Amino acid sequence: MAVDAVIVGLGYVGLPLAQEATRAGRKVLGFDIDEEVVASLNAGVSHVDDLSDDDIAEMLAGGFEATTDESRIAEASTAVICVPTPLSKEGGPDLRAVEAAVAGIARHLTAGMLVVLESTTYPGTTDEVVRPALEAGGLVAGRDFHLAFSPERIDPGNEKFGAKNTPKVVGGHTPACSDAAAEFYGAFVDTVVRAKGTREAETAKLLENTYRHINIALVNEMARFCHELDIDLWDVINAARSKPFGFQAFYPGPGVGGHCIPIDPNYLSHNVRARLGYPFRFVELAQEINSQMPAYVLSRAQDLLNEDAKALRGSTVLLLGVTYKPNIADQRESPAAPLARQLAAKGAVVQFHDPHVERWQSVPDAVKVDDAASAVAEADLTILVQNHREYDVDALAGAARLFFDTRGVSTEGERVSRL
Known part of the structure; x- marks a missing residue:
């Protein structure tokens, strides 16, 4: 069976995309350089919040498979790049993963293939970085193969909007490239929105x-x-x-x-x-x-303890919820991390509770507590950093010695303060 699409990068963006394409009857190949991710997916185990093991089993039954074999990219009529673009030290996107993905596709590019970049980046990347690398082998974008940009719009943990019902913006190198991208996504996405070109789609x-x-x-x-x-x-x-x-x-x-x-x-x-x-x-x-907010929360926490005749140094501060969004396990760039580090630097004993986190990767010295109800009663100050659905906030606030709510979901009281 011919491969309709290879999804390069099987993270929180690529995997939901592969799921919807597979559900639409497309033969999808997932490519990733992480051998553990590939092995776990082929064994039916998910590694992202939005897809369960049952979802992966459904994908496998529909013909999906994951691979680390780069040569198999040549089997696909469409290649979609969904790799991360973290912030570089200079302040722009770190394009090393994109460049590696493009190089891999370039080595196996075939005439008529559609190549789509979904990774978020600066305007001009598709035309200035991706296109020259793909054309180095002699094929020309817009003539021998199609090239487009389609920004990922995955919102982890969003139970209302996913890859299928979130409108998909596409911008092609040429109008024919836009047509090819619109046809590809239109097979499994409800609404396709055409931008004027790749730069407009990138900037959107x-x-x-x-x-x-x-x-x-x-x-x-x-x-x-x-x-x-x-x-x-x-x-x-x-x-x-x-x-x-x-x-x-x-x-x-x-x-x-x-x-x-x-x-x-x-x-x-x-x-x-x-x-x-x-x-x-x-x-x-x-x-x-926005980057100053953890320090502001620290200042407010210190004031609350002072009003209770306690110093921050030596006090036990419990952080509830350390992920960046509610109801998911994703810890990337969570403001809980700088807050915890700043509290520790001031001499506080930092504890945390999060029903979605087994190990706090960025703050390994923080003490994990398993029972939020008993922990809030013992901590000198409890800070609600992320409001997971598992939390009965008013009950926790009522049991706490001091409770600081940074999400505005509690009922204010004598021992409860809101941001």
Whole structure:
């Protein structure tokens, strides 16, 4: 059976994409350089939050298989790149994984193949980095093979929107390339939205996340001065969101996390500085504000303990929820990590509870507690960092000596404070 698509990179983006294509009856091959990931998938074991072992079993029954054999890329009529693009030391995207994936595809590129980049990056990457590498073997994009960019829009833990019902933006190197990409995704995605070209599609993803980044920074800064002015910002937002037009609610928190919000806007800011020589001031200010939130939470925690006649040094501080989003195990860029490190640096004894985390990778010295109810009763201060559905927040707050809610979900009381 011919392979309809090879998905290069089987993480939280590539695997749901492979699932939907397989469900639509496409023969899908998954390629990854991680031998453990490939072996576990072929054994029916999932390694991402949004897919269960049963989902993987369904995919395998539908013909999906995973491989580390690069040569098999040549079997596919479409190759989709879904590898990570972390932030580099210079502030732009680290493209090493993309470059490696493209090099692998280039070695097995065949005439008529469609190649799509989904990895988030700066505008121009598809045309300036991917295309030259693919054309080095003699085939020409837009003539001998199709090339497009389609930004990933996977939202881990989102129970309403997934790969199938989230509109898919595509931008091709040529109109014919856009047609080929739209036809490919249209077979298993409900709505395909065509951008003018690859640069427009690349920039659309950055605009989406920059919009969120800036608006989160706005309410985070408001949280600080509203506290000083004794204004309940959560009530302010609730009142403002009653307006049926012209307002979208964003909420403050202990910082931003995940791969998108704290990372993607910096790609755009870096690109503007590198190409045009001036700053993207909104992004840089938002980054400054959001990155300071863990330190602000630390300051508020210290104040709460002082009011209770306790020093932060030597106090036991329990963090509830250390993932970057509720109800998932993903710890990437979670603001809980810098908060924990700053608490420890001030001499606090840091404990954590999270029903989704067995080992806190970025803060290995933090003490894991298994019973949240008993732990909050013993800790000098409990901080709700992430509101997982497993938490009965008011019950936990009621049992705590001091409770600091950074998510605005508790009922305020004598021993309970909100961000």
